[in-house]
Structures are given as C-alpha cells and as structure tokens.
Amino acid sequence: MRQPQRVGPYLDVIDARDPADSLLAVRVGVRDDSFQQVLHHARLTLVAQYYGIIQGGLMDAVHVFRGLKRPLLHAGNTAADDNVLVYCWRPERDFYWSHSQFKGEPISKEPPPKRVFAVLVREESQPNPYKVFGSVEYWSWVDEDPNLQCAPIEHGERYKKRLWSRNI
C-alpha cells in the first residue's frame, strides 16, 4: 500500500495488465469524480478495498473480459458498454470498514470461498495526455464460475468477450 500518486484528473495511477497482451502493462487511473462519488456516500469499505486489494493487486488479474452485456448510455454513446474491461482474480484478503461507534477501522479478512473480485475499467479515449489507458470505475465480489477458476459466474452472460486468461 502506498500514498496515491496524482496525475492530472486521476487521484491515483496504478499498473494493470495490457488487455491486448497479458505480458505487458498499461497504466490505469482512478478519476477524481469517480472516487469522490464513493467518498460522498461514505462507502468506506470501497475505499479500503481500493487501497487494500486493487492498488497493489490489479496485476494479479487472471482473466480480462471486454464489454458488458447490458445497456449502458454514457455521454450520448449507446454502445458505451463496449469500452468497459473487467479484470478478475481471487485476492487472498478482503477488506471492509468496521463502523464501530467509537473507533472505525479497516478489517482484513479471508474472503469467502468461491468468490472472485471484479474490477471494471473504462477504456479512455486515446491518445490520453496522461498516458493513462483506462479509468478504474467500480469493484466488487462476485461468485466464481464453477467451470473457470477466478472468473465470475455466468461470465458469458455478463461480458461480451474474454480477451485473455493466465495460467496460475
């Protein structure tokens, strides 16, 4: 874990595997406006999961999918779902924020079995002046596909295309 490294409109920039080639890396960033929405609604667990799981763990992704199989209208683009990449893996730890009355704190916990972590990254229009490939938009746990380790259940119904998978 480290302090966020601000670059332009991005609160933090981290490495991710290149959707075109899992052996290469690209830079992805968390946009200020996306993160501010998380902060605005006091979703402290999402903040803890960003720093605890994603910041140092996105390179551990085992699968990358492209395209959400659901309507997504963004900035007038009715096909904005095509620009979303989904990185999936099974982190060793989960984090949540304990909302105790006097002393809230992050709690590290072994995730429940047969769960995978999915991070949605929106591909930025290129060329990007900050050399950022995509923006980290959202993250959560989903059930694991019984036939494909580290992939979300029903990935064929959720996502349009599997770009690559890594042997682990």
Place this chain on the structure above:
Amino acid sequence: MTTLNDLVRNSFEGKLPRFRPCAYYDDRLDCIRVVARDCSVLETRINPVLTVLEDNYYDAPNKRYIGFTVKGARHFCNEHGISTSTPVDLSKLLDAILRTFPEPSVQIFVNLFAQPLVKKEKIGKVALTPDPVEPVLT
C-alpha cells in the same frame, strides 16, 4: 509506513463521515446504486438490468441483502418513456422493470426486497445526473 487506516482516513481528510442508506446514480456506468449498509458486497446478477447486493459476512439472515443496482438506468428510462430531466421516482422505476421483465426471479426480487427496501429507507427519487463532489461530513 503508510497503513490502510491512514489511507482511508486521509481520503476523507481525517473527518470520517457516517454512512447513511443512499441511492445514487453512477453516471459513468449508467446505473443506480441503492445501498442500505456499508460492507463488503457480493453482487449477484438477477438479469441484465438488476443486481442484488449481499453482505459477504452477514451474521443473521435478515441482514443478508443490503441493496441493489439498476443497470443501464438512463437507457431503460429513455426506452420506457420515463423522463430523466427531473429526479426519477425509484418505486415507479421498479414498477416499470416489473412490467418489462415478467420472469419470476425479477418479480420476487422487486416485490419482496427492492420495493420494501426503498420504502423502509425512505429512498424516494434519484437524479440521473452526476453527484455533487463534496463529501458529507458529520
């Protein structure tokens, strides 16, 4: 050494806000997120439009489900003649989803969980516009 506790607290400039049940529009992913409790979430897909949120570590059956997501919300509203120029009534949006998706899983989810949650948490309307950026501090 930077700890996770420091990083989270620094995100809020040291003044941790109190979580309140909320509904908000995620403009960049075109979805409405309804969240009754801040916790580690398991997302379970009901259909292309609805996802139910479960607490990964619930300690009682009545604490299992903590919210839901309406995906493609603006797209759905546009297709079904629901105006987004003013805040969208969540209960009416759920009724439109019920009419559009007659499958039992959607009927059960909306009638037994989503509508009661919206009423219980007094979540009325959601503006399909990006949120203001200032954090709510207590």
